[in-house]
Amino acid sequence: xxxxxxxxxxxxxxxxxxxxxxxxxxxxxxxxxxxxxxxxxxxxxxxxxxxxxxxxxxxxxxxxxxxxxxxxxxxxxxxxxxxxxxxxxxxxxxxxxxxxxxxxxxxxxxxxxxxxxxxxxxxxxxxxxxxxxxxxxxxxxxxxxxxxxxxxxxxxxxxxxxxxxxxxxxxxxxxxxxxxxxxxxxxxxxxxxxxxxxxxxx
Numbered sequence: 001x002x003x004x005x006x007x008x009x010x011x012x013x014x015x016x017x018x019x020x021x022x023x024x025x026x027x028x029x030x031x032x033x034x035x036x037x038x039x040x041x042x043x044x045x046x047x048x049x050x051x052x053x054x055x056x057x058x059x060x061x062x063x064x065x066x067x068x069x070x071x072x073x074x075x076x077x078x079x080x081x082x083x084x085x086x087x088x089x090x091x092x093x094x095x096x097x098x099x100x101x102x103x104x105x106x107x108x109x110x111x112x113x114x115x116x117x118x119x120x121x122x123x124x125x126x127x128x129x130x131x132x133x134x135x136x137x138x139x140x141x142x143x144x145x146x147x148x149x150x151x152x153x154x155x156x157x158x159x160x161x162x163x164x165x166x167x168x169x170x171x172x173x174x175x176x177x178x179x180x181x182x183x184x185x186x187x188x189x190x191x192x193x194x195x196x197x198x199x200x201x202x
Contacts, residue, residue, distance in 0.1 A: 002169070002170040003034040005032045006120075007029065007041065010029070018051055024052065025053055035073070043128075044092070048182060058134050072086075072147075076153075086149070093131070093132060094132065095181070099125060100119055103116075103119060104163075106165050117202065119199055120197070131150050133149075
């Protein structure tokens with residue numbers, strides 16, 4: 001699965017790469033751990049001409065509170081239409097903008113020894129992961145919170161060696177198919193992304 005990102009770049013670099021203006025409120029460049037629900041730069045299908053920052057961990061509109069977020073950092077592409085948290089937002093696509101993501105390779109059977117890897121694209125400083133987003137209203141405060149999840153798929157050959165326990169990876173998009181994902185092309189077409197990845201021990 002994907003629980004740790006590198007999003008360490010300036011607003012101007014985000015704007016240049018995505019060819020969009022940014023309106024970021026809480027974005028802080030650096031490594032982002034999903035379980036603390038950081039605000040991450042994304043482009044949503046509703047505001048497709050703007051880069052905004054959404055909170056990582058999707059909260060469906062029907063949720064009673066934010067506790068569900070710890071279970072919605074990722075969404076398996078194979079079961080999106082089956083899961084209540086995701087099936088109502090299948091048309092709410094987003095591009096999650098990153099420098100890279102981290103995964104751990106288990107070096108023993110119980111995972112007591114691990115090697116951390118940073119996964120990037122060889123020819124690109126910034127790239128996008130496929131995501132879904134949602135809006136949730138906090139009934140106690142009236143605050144409208146926008147959140148997202150990262151779509152995962154079966155690991156490719158490289159990621160099977162690195163993420164050698166669950167053998168999953170995020171759906172990595174390329175400049176050629178970012179807009180297709182954002183604007184609703186068939187989800188199944190993105191299940192096995194054909195993209196070259198680079199892995200570096202950290």
